[in-house]
Amino acid sequence: MSIRPILETRKATPTMEGAGVQLHRAFGFQDPTELDPFLLFDDFRNDIPAHFENGFPWHPHRGIETITYVLNGTVEHGDSLGNTGTLGAGDVQWMTAGSGIMHQEMPHGNAAGQMHGFQLWGNLPSAQKMTDPRYQDVNAQEIPEITDDDGTVVRVITGEFWGKRGPVDGIAADPQYLDVSMPAGVRKTFKIDTYRRAFAYVFEGTAAFADASPPSGVLLEKEVMGEEVNIRDMSGDRTLIRFGTGDEVTVQAGEQGVRFLLISGAPIEEPVAWHGPIVMNTKEELQTAIRDLRNGTFIKPAH
Template structure:
């Protein structure tokens, strides 16, 4: 077994999206190879309605899949195909934009006025860029929850983990998407596919992730899974950790425990031509998508 090295570790940065939603972006709109097949990851979290009520009015997508995971509040959505729905706390939506879709996402808070959710963009390979759009809306009650003897809790949203399979399927990146809570002081190791791109996003508490190739000056943990490995300083709220190749990650939870998303997917390794919510393979395909938007042919009637 080999612990994955930490390639980068950074805090999500504040930004404004949609019609005026305040959120934090962990990555996106920079190097599309860094997290391949994932393109963008946003943490939209508000304590008052003015942070999020403006929402994300009608906008297009083509060539990608979007994954929305709601922790608090609700997100009402509608699209150009006539689909409508509402995501509540614990619910997940995986939308395959494919050849093109127009949709809107409008968040509302809970009784205390709070809203919290995540959105991840996954690229589609060239062979599926123009596939028919589709949705998978998953209720939180249908997501398997695994509780280990030490109190670790894992919600298996996508992929197979500890004998459970997530309810979202048929995704091009063959991903694994886990919501993991590790109790205070507990050290835990999780297996991941050796060659899948993997990142962790801490959003509650703090934890120290083992690093097989940490630079000098970081704290050294003597015994982790029987070998000497480097441990970085505690990673706290809104920290994204990008891992290199290996088949496991180890985290030591801090005094308040740690909760994080662990996401992995098979790299596509294709050229990326990207403009806003449209991601194609070539500049010509991107220009065609923009022309389709202008002349009203963005939505394919055969779909």
Template sequence: MSLRPTLEIRKAQATLEGAGVKLHRAFGFQDPSELDPFLLFDDFRNDRPEDFLKGFPWHPHRGIETITYVLEGSVDHSDSLGNQGTLGAGDVQWMTAGSGILHQEMPQGNARGQLHGFQLWGNLPASQKMTAPRYQDITGADIPQVTDDDGTVVKVITGAFWGKVGPVDGIAADPQYLDVFVPARVRKSFKIDTYRRAFAYIFQGSGAFVDASAPSGVLLEKEIGGEEINIRDLSGDRTLVRFGTGDEVTVQAGPDGIRFLLISGAPIEEPVAWHGPIVMNTQAELQQAMRDLNNGTFIKPAH
């Protein structure tokens, strides 16, 4: 086994999106090769309805897939193809925009006025940029969960892990998307295909990913649970951890445990021409998409 080094640890940054939704962006609109095939990751967690109820009114997408995972509250969605529905707590929607779709997402808080969820953008290869749009709506009850002997709990949203296979399939990047909880003071390793780009996003508790790039695989000593262990400084809520090459990551949970998303995918390694919610391969294709928007031909007829 080769432990993946930690290339970067950074905090998600507060930003405004949609009609004024306050969220935190872990990455996006920067270097698209950094986490290829993934383009953007937003944490739309809020405890005040006035910070999210204006939502994300009608907007276009082309050339990408969007993955929405709701933990608290709900998100009503509808689109130009006539689809509509509601994502509740624990539900996932994987939307393949393909040749183009107009849709809106309007979040609603839970009984306490809270909203919590994530949206990840995955790129599409050139061969699939103009495929027909489609949805996969998955209820939380259909997402397999596995618990290890040490209390580690993993929800498998897509990909195969610990003998379970996630219900979302047919995705271009062939990703693995896991929701992981590791109990207090437990050290746990997770295998990741060597050829995938990978990152973790911490959203509850704290912990440290053991760094293979340090001289002895460690950076500093901490005392947890009465014993000294070699780990990095503990990272907490809204922290992105970007990994280098290897086939395993190891996390040391802090005193309250740690919950994080562990996401990996096969890089596409193609040119990216990107403007807002439209991602193509060339500037000419991007300009054509904008012309399609302006002249009313953005939505392509089904074949």
């Protein structure tokens, strides 16, 4: 067994998308190879409705999949195929844009005015770039939730973990998408397939993601769960941790516990031609997509 080294730890950066939605971007529009097959990850979290209520009006996608996971508030969506719906707290939507779709996403706050969710973009291999679009809307109660003896809770959105399989299926990158909560002081190792690219994203509390056992660094003055714990590189809210190769990730929860996403997928390793919400393999394919948008032929008939 080998613990995955940490290649990079970085904070998500504030940015604005859609019609003025203020969010934080952990990665995207940079090097598409670093987390292949994943292209972009946004944390849209706000308690000021004016900063998100204008949402993401009608826009195109081609050649990718978008994964929306809502924690607080709701997201109303509609598309050019006539689909409409509302995602609530704990719900997931996995949208395969394929050959092309126009859609909109309009977030709304909960009773306290809070909105929180994530959107991840996954690339599609060349053989599936022009596949028919499809949606998978998953209600919160359909997502398996596992509680371990030490109080760790894992929601399995997709992939298999601890004997449970997530409800989202048929995804090109065959990803594993986990929502992990760990109590204060708990130390745990999570298995990840060696051939997958992997990252974690912390959004509550703090944790050390160790690349040595035990990790080296500053010794905490107080005892945690009855024993001294050595902590290195404590990561807090809105932190991305990008891992190298290995088959395990070791996590030590901080004094307030931690909640994070642990996501991995099989790399596609193909050329990427990328313009906004359209991701193809060649510049010529990208130019065709933009031309289709201009002349009204972007939406293709179903096969």
